[in-house]
Amino acid sequence: xxxxxxxxxxxxxxxxxxxxxxxxxxxxxxxxxxxxxxxxxxxxxxxxxxxxxxxxxxxxxxxxxxxxxxxxxxxxxxxxxxxxxxxxxxxxxxxxxxxxxxxxxxxxxxxxxxxxxxxxxxxxxxxxxxxxxxxxxxxx
Numbered sequence: 001x002x003x004x005x006x007x008x009x010x011x012x013x014x015x016x017x018x019x020x021x022x023x024x025x026x027x028x029x030x031x032x033x034x035x036x037x038x039x040x041x042x043x044x045x046x047x048x049x050x051x052x053x054x055x056x057x058x059x060x061x062x063x064x065x066x067x068x069x070x071x072x073x074x075x076x077x078x079x080x081x082x083x084x085x086x087x088x089x090x091x092x093x094x095x096x097x098x099x100x101x102x103x104x105x106x107x108x109x110x111x112x113x114x115x116x117x118x119x120x121x122x123x124x125x126x127x128x129x130x131x132x133x134x135x136x137x138x139x140x
Contacts, residue, residue, distance in 0.1 A: 007075045010047030012056070015070040017045040019063045021104055022111075033062050 005013075020030055027038040027045075034041075034055065043049035044059075051059065060067045113119050 005047035006050075007047075008071075009050050011074045012051060012070045013045040013047040015072070016051070016059055016063075019065055019069065020045075022107055023063055025063065030059070030062060034058055 020027070027041040031038045031041045040049065044051050056067055056070060060069065110119065110122065113122070
């Protein structure tokens with residue numbers, strides 16, 4: 001009987017995947033830089049294989065983030081989340097496998113916005129649109 005991946009390993013792997021996609025690095029390119037196969041990168045991203053501390057440092061350097069980035073929002077032993085968590089780890093499974101090209105396009109465009117007030121307004125707008133309960137207009 002296979003043991004399920006540890007929730008922290010899944011979380012760290014998910015964060016590796018998200019960052020890798022955001023910077024436009026393929027699994028193959030990351031694997032080549034680390035001296036492993038793209039299949040190994042897949043296993044890291046799924047949490048099937050744990051990432052050693054030294055390997056995580058290499059990944060962080062390659063993807064341009066501090067090691068702590070991969071632990072933001074990680075589940076704790078008591079079932080809670082790390083401080084400043086954006087989402088519960090249990091919500092990750094809903095969207096950790098694939099990001100569409102539109103998701104990446106939106107995030108990359110958002111990252112290029114340097115005015116923090118504009119960024120806050122865009123977030124408010126998108127949240128308002130996402131929570132709108134009004135039915136679509138049939139005349140459009």
